[in-house]
Amino acid sequence: MDLAETMKNIVAKGMQTEMGPPGGGSSYSAAPSSAGYVTEKIYMLLQAYLQNKGWNPSIEFLQCFSEFKDASMMPSTAYLQMMASRVALDSQGRLVLRENGKIILPYEHFANAVMLKHMNGPHGLHLGLEGTVRAVMESYTIGRECFGMEKEFIIEVVQNCPNPACRYYKNQLELTQKMGHMAPTYIQENEATASLLRSGFPHSTDFQAVSEILM
Numbered sequence: 555m556d557l558a559e560t561m562k563n564i565v566a567k568g569m570q571t572e573m574g575p576p577g578g579g580s581s582y583s584a585a586p587s588s589a590g591y592v593t594e595k596i597y598m599l600l601q602a603y604l605q606n607k608g609w610n611p612s613i614e615f616l617q618c619f620s621e622f623k624d625a626s627m628m629p630s631t632a633y634l635q636m637m638a639s640r641v642a643l644d645s646q647g648r649l650v651l652r653e654n655g656k657i658i659l660p661y662e663h664f665a666n667a668v669m670l671k672h673m674n675g676p677h678g679l680h681l682g683l684e685g686t687v688r689a690v691m692e693s694y695t696i697g698r699e700c701f702g703m704e705k706e707f708i709i710e711v712v713q714n715c716p717n718p719a720c721r722y723y724k725n726q727l728e729l730t731q732k733m734g735h736m737a738p739t740y741i742q743e744n745e746a747t748a749s750l751l752r753s754g755f756p757h758s759t760d761f762q763a764v765s766e767i768l769m
Contacts, residue, residue, distance in 0.1 A: 581609045583744050592637075593702045594660040597649060599634065603616075637701070643681050656695045656702070667694060668711040680720040 592600070641658060644650045649658040659667055671689040675681040681689060687708050695702030715721065 570739070587661060590659040592649070592658055593700065594635075594662050597658075597660040600638055600641060600649060601643070601647065603634070603638050604641070604649075605647075641701070642751060651695050651700055652672075653700070654695075655698070657693055658695050658701045659703070664707060665711050668703070668708050669715070672712055673717075680715065680723075683709060684710050 558741070612642070640652055641649050642652050643658075646653075650656060651658055668686065668690055672681055672686045675685065687705060690696070690703075690708055697704060713724070715724075
């Protein structure tokens with residue numbers, strides 16, 4: 555399975571389990587399963603709203619409205635105004651959260667953004683799970699309340715990375731962790747004894763004294 559197919563499957567799974575069925579009209583904002591995510595169409599609508607300082611009949615705005623109407627996906631005005639009050643445009647025209655300046659992504663771009671961060675490790679290597687989560691959180695909003703992806707989604711993307719070397723590393727890491735849990739309890743005692751032996755025996759010829767030290 556290649557990268558494109560893997561990402562498509564992850565996004566499709568997320569749409570089914572997290573997004574829920576799309577709402578129409580004023581009922582959109584009342585659907586808890588779909589609240590909190592910004593789809594590509596809502597993203598374009600918010601961009602047009604912020605660029606035009608309101609709901610002016612610009613070409614871009616009318617185009618967005620037409621697409622929503624055709625798909626029966628037009629959110630309520632109150633819901634859009636609530637979202638618009640929490641977001642702004644950065645110097646590159648991207649949506650950012652006013653509270654912290656983090657970038658807001660359309661839901662459909664979540665998986666691709668995670669993979670780009672995951673593959674951006676040192677010397678061309680992939681980042682580990684913690685490194686990927688940290689890199690994503692540094693740039694993008696996290697959690698539905700901030701119109702961002704959940705940490706569980708990031709974990710799923712990393713775990714499903716199709717890169718053979720990355721998969722091998724994760725398997726080896728998992729095996730090492732399992733072996734660590736199975737380690738015998740006498741290792742520390744052996745290490746203590748080895749440390750004593752490395753320090754050398756006392757110069758005393760009293761065999762009993764040496765025996766007492768080793769015991």
